Amino acid sequence: MKTFDDIQVRRPELAASYLALIKAQPGRPLAMFAPRRVGKTYFLDHDLAPAAKSGKWLPVYADLWLQKAAPLNAINHALEEALDDVAVPASDIGRLAKTPVKRLGAMGATLDLGEAPARRPLPTAPELRLDALVVRLSAAAGKPILLMLDEIQSLGDVAQGEKIIATLRAVIHKRRDVLKAVFTGSSQEAMARMLSTAGAPMYQFAQLLDFPVLGDEFLQKLADHFAQVHPGKRLELDDLRRVFARVGFKPGLMRDLVKSVSAEGITDMDAGVKRFVLDDRQVAGWGALMQPLDLFERSVLVVIARGRPPMGRETLDELAGLPGGRPTVAKVRAAIERLRRAGLVSKAGGRPTAIDDPLFAEYLLALNAAPAQ
Ligand SMILES: Nc1ncnc2c1ncn2[C@@H]1O[C@H](COP(=O)(O)OP(=O)(O)OP(=O)(O)O)[C@@H](O)[C@H]1O
Ligand SMILES: [Mg+2]
16 A cells, blocks of 8 residues: 555445345335445445446446436436447457448449348437336346446436436336346435425335445554554554544545644644644635625524524524524525535434534634634
8 A cells, every 4th residue: 555545445245235135125226325425436436336247237327416407317328328338348349340341342343231220219208218228238238237326315406306216216116127226315305305295205215224434444544554654653543533523434534634644744633633624725625615605604504513403593693693684594494405505514314404524614613713602
């Protein structure tokens, strides 16, 4: 291992257990939920997809957040790409070998061989196209498909979300022999709300799982590399555990913290966090996040960082003392919705709305020391 950035934790057992769960319940997807930046996509990419491949399934990945405006098209596009890959091997040689010979020149004359009988074109309606693509792809690949839909909660934000869920549900059920599915999302609440307005509780459709965060294995690797870089110095596992919890179990962030502590050559993780939060680059980044917000939204952000229930009476009083105009419940609700859409706050499980990045919350608190009570 050469740098902190090379540190990786692989979770083959977790992947195997997920695949076993999927196998045991044909037609029922797994939906794994966890807060942002804890490693969901990384797991799909590095653990689940390889495990699916070695289990003779064809993994297909689609990010619904990237194509928020047309999620079903995004899924279809991913399936079409996979179909291309199966039909046309990626290497140039494969491509040439598969290029059909259409015309043969013979002694100055040309002979038209004509097209091979073409398959019927895929339906254009995205719902039917999804169904047709699933059948065609699994037949071409000769194996079942594992459809991995990342950021599934973004369906909660599109007008057609309920209809898309209904389509997915119907196709996953009908094609259960050849189609398996895994969803990941950062907001169980967004999904649950959408499904309940569609008249069906989420758990009837998918098996909900809390995606486990990384543990000591990751922290130990950080500590080992630190000891290698700084002979004679060591980071205590207990300190690392405490700080990892403090940053919301986000491995990328934790790695950055340990890198900055390492650059300074100190071993006091808590002091390292304090300095990291006030580092110019961090502050500039957070400033950029807040830049598009109006004064009222910024004030709402601060009361959420203080851990106040955002709709409570006291919160409204507190907001009245902050910039941004007279607070009302409706205004607070609208501001929270905008903050949620901007990815700054989230609400996981039964917990209250919170700032998504715990270090950003610490920064907001430092910036706006609570008024004397
Ligand atoms: N198993 C792992 N080993 C090492 N680093 C990891 C691991 N999992 C995640 N990370 C680090 O954490 C970062 C965030 O992971 P990832 O993008 O998978 O999170 P996510 O939960 O999908 O986030 P989001 O909700 O924003 O999509 C990665 O860029 C990577 O650096
Ligand atoms: Mg992700």
